[in-house]
Amino acid sequence: MTILGPVVLLLVVLGFVTMSILFERKVIGWMQGRHGPNRVGPWGMLQTVADVLKLLLKEDIIPAKADRSLFKIAPVIAFVPAFAVLAVIPFTPKLVFADLGVGLLYYIAVSSITTIGVLAGGWASNNKYALLGAMRSAAQMISYEIPLVMAVVGVIMSAGSINLVKIVEAQQDVWYILPQIIGFAVFFVASLAELNRTPFDLPEAESELVSGYHVEYTGFRFAFFMLAEYVYVFAMAGLTTVLFLGGWNPVFGLDVIPPILWFLLKFFVIVFSLFWIRATLPRIRIDQLMQLGWKVLLPLALANIFLSAVLKEVPGIGNFY
Structure with a gap:
């Protein structure tokens, strides 16, 4: 349990982050009278997953003088x-x-x-x-x-x-x-x-x-x-x-x-x-x-x-x- 507990909590938190980003965009879109994500997956449910995959595939750039x-x-x-x-x-x-x-x-x-x-x-x-x-x-x-x-x-x-x-x-x-x-x-x-x-x-x-x-x-x-x-x-x-x-x-x-x-x-x-x-x-x-x-x-x-x-x-x- 010492190892399993933090792993489960991390998975729960990652799930929360994934869904909360989608929920936030949906809520803000609804409150401001516009559409939120509605193209990737049913009702845009996979939009956050697509965003994560996009970040994973992007080039890792470090400035030359950093x-x-x-x-x-x-x-x-x-x-x-x-x-x-x-x-x-x-x-x-x-x-x-x-x-x-x-x-x-x-x-x-x-x-x-x-x-x-x-x-x-x-x-x-x-x-x-x-x-x-x-x-x-x-x-x-x-x-x-x-x-x-x-x-x-x-x-x-x-x-x-x-x-x-x-x-x-x-x-x-x-x-x-x-x-x-x-x-x-x-x-x-x-x-x-x-x-x-x-x-x-x-x-x-x-x-x-x-x-x-x-x-x-x-x-x-x-x-x-x-x-x-x-x-x-x-x-x-x-x-x-x-x-x-x-x-x-x-x-x-x-x-x-x-x-x-x-x-x-x-x-x-x-x-x-x-x-x-x-x-x-x-x-x-x-x-x-x-x-x-x-x-x-x-x-x-x-x-x-x-x-x-x-x-x-x-x-x-x-x-x-």
Whole structure:
């Protein structure tokens, strides 16, 4: 099971990435009044498979003046942490690969390593557009990681633990999205920036930087960067479900439905919301991005910590927190 578990999880994640790309294109097409993929396979179901095969068959090009060793390893550095954080996500009380006492801290620490891969890929390409995209990504991810972490402090105070399983168990009566609505809002917006998703996809701004930090990458190396992005969608949706939506805990005591189905239902609501936002909002400017993180989300996260600490001591309301 030590070997089989990660292999099964990798296959599940790859299946999710394949279907989520297709689903995203279909959803965005439906919301914007146009057709999504509808040619390759029935209802366009094989379009993502065709895209993967196309990337595999493309020529692997390395720029002549690039740092070859760093250029090759950067996509791996970006992808491996995205998969490694899945080990601590508890899908059910028994379906968790690594029930760490510091699971939340592990997730935050390991996920930050991806920034190094992105920065290394942009710098090693020896391309100004790639370097600008990498610098944007580093500034964005570091800036938004601060309010992201501070937004979950209220959850930690309420649960009294940074173990993700215990955080879910503490939400049997009340999901933390209710008492921690401010923390949830800050966490969700910051997670969009961490994922480089619209409207915060500045590191990949094709209208300004050709393609951003991965502009010189082709074939399967380029696919690794894209794979890391969608694996993080899987991981962040799972973490949001665990921290704020009660994980596998049922609604209204409907425990006749298996816990894994409750988790997946909440999980797909978050994933759909990410796609919905991409179909709706335009990309913001880089100065607006930084101002939102430092002048809006950070003060809100601090206010949420203070408010949670105060209300936790108020008789009658404290039990809600």
